[in-house]
Amino acid sequence: MTNTDTNWYLINDIDQLDTPALVVYPQRVQQNIIQLISMISNVQRLRTHAKTHKTREGALLQVKAGIRKFKCATIAEAELLAQAGAPDVLLAYQPTGPKQERFFTLIVKYPDTSFSCLIDNTGTATQLSDHFLSNGRVLPVYIDLNVGQNRTGIHPDKAWALYEAAAALPGIELKGLHAYDGHIHHKELEERRKLVDAAYEPVAALAKKIKDKGFPEPVIIAGGTPGFPVHAQRPAIECSPGTFIFWDNGYSNECAEQPFMPAALVVTRVVSLPDAGKICLDLGHKSVAAENELTKRVVFLNAPALKAVSQSEEHLVLEAGANHHYKVGDVLYGMPQHICPTVALYERAITIENGCINGEWRIAARDRTITV
Known part of the structure; x- marks a missing residue:
């Protein structure tokens, strides 16, 4: 498993995963x-x-x-x-x-x-x-x-x-x-x-x-x-x-000399086609860190050309261009620009091994208190 494995992120049983979801490999x-x-x-x-x-x-x-x-x-x-x-x-x-x-x-x-x-x-x-x-x-x-x-x-x-x-x-x-x-x-x-x-x-x-x-x-x-x-x-x-x-995408670009691999993504689905050139995902402010400029909050590994045009609490609208091929239900795999605050938006991360869902990691410290 290396950075050259271009399809490393694909989930074989993706139909079992509700979105938006944080997934960890x-x-x-x-x-x-x-x-x-x-x-x-x-x-x-x-x-x-x-x-x-x-x-x-x-x-x-x-x-x-x-x-x-x-x-x-x-x-x-x-x-x-x-x-x-x-x-x-x-x-x-x-x-x-x-x-x-x-x-x-x-x-x-x-x-x-x-x-x-x-x-x-x-x-x-x-x-x-x-x-x-x-x-x-x-x-x-x-x-x-x-x-x-x-x-x-x-x-x-x-x-x-x-x-x-x-x-x-x-x-x-x-x-x-x-x-x-x-x-x-x-x-x-x-x-x-x-x-x-x-x-x-x-x-x-x-x-x-x-x-x-x-x-x-x-x-x-x-x-x-x-x-x-x-x-x-x-x-x-x-x-x-x-x-x-x-x-994450931020450090992948900023610290290219460090050979770490993306190991956590957000998975999202197309939920609407608002007009001929745009698609809407279920990836709003509540699902990916929104402190960066709109077009730099997430990059999609299987759709890198998509460009964000608006985002609200539950939705992310992207410019897909005329005659695009996307349809409602399509799955996109996003690498957040900043993974740390993105993780804090989720109660759990779904674990993926050998291309399949196999468990979860609870994001226990997203809470301000565990027992103390």
Whole structure:
């Protein structure tokens, strides 16, 4: 099974599948995991992100392959990873308000998993320290660094004071630094490498200062998918790709140097022929991520020339051209531009093996709460 298998996605018993549907090809998922491990010097340097698959099965396949460290964005994702037996889980989020108590409860409930989280200010660090200290525990934390995403984190040049202050708090244990460079999306790898290296430079400088000041050498967790080939070449840092497990059209075009295969699709049917040149599918906003420009939300593997002209909650209208051959009931296989939020739109993914439906993966962490 390779990228050259042009009909790899076809489902032989497609008449048994209602649409719209999210489908996953587990054999391809396994190959993507193997491919990822081959791209780094040591599997222990991988800290893969669960945001893409949000499934117990996806986590189990990675644990079985030897991946021991994971990253997630929600407490539900963290719980799902613990349920799958993940030994080490970073909540790549700074818990505030009720999340602090939920996170504490999660840690108590799953003692076999080592949990940690992010901080980017002394106020939150102090709250977490007080909470865990009062309950007789110490929480491992990483300082979240803003390296250009301008979303969360503290700038590396201003982080030393936070590091020094957090190191003095008795209820938390500083493990290291977290630097997500998700704003870097250059298609050409060498240009992307320059930008990734430039964003990483102040992180490395901060890490050196920490060590020079007599603190233990900090663990550095850096990058996502676009920066993975760059960070993987550094000797020690942990890397956090996530999309690799399913892949999507966005990264297929943007990160062509990464040889991952599409392993999850949306399947849809023609439900109407609104005029001579257009077709309508049952693939609305509720079925494929709609944050991208209309014509770049999904590409159909068996109909790549179709162009979207409008979309609503339950419908996607496409220009098919005069004298097109499409009819009501025809099946189209779509590769989303962005698979991560697309997965979150579905309660389950139907698994396809050897061209046939054979089960499902529940998207358990699409919910904000599992039990905690």
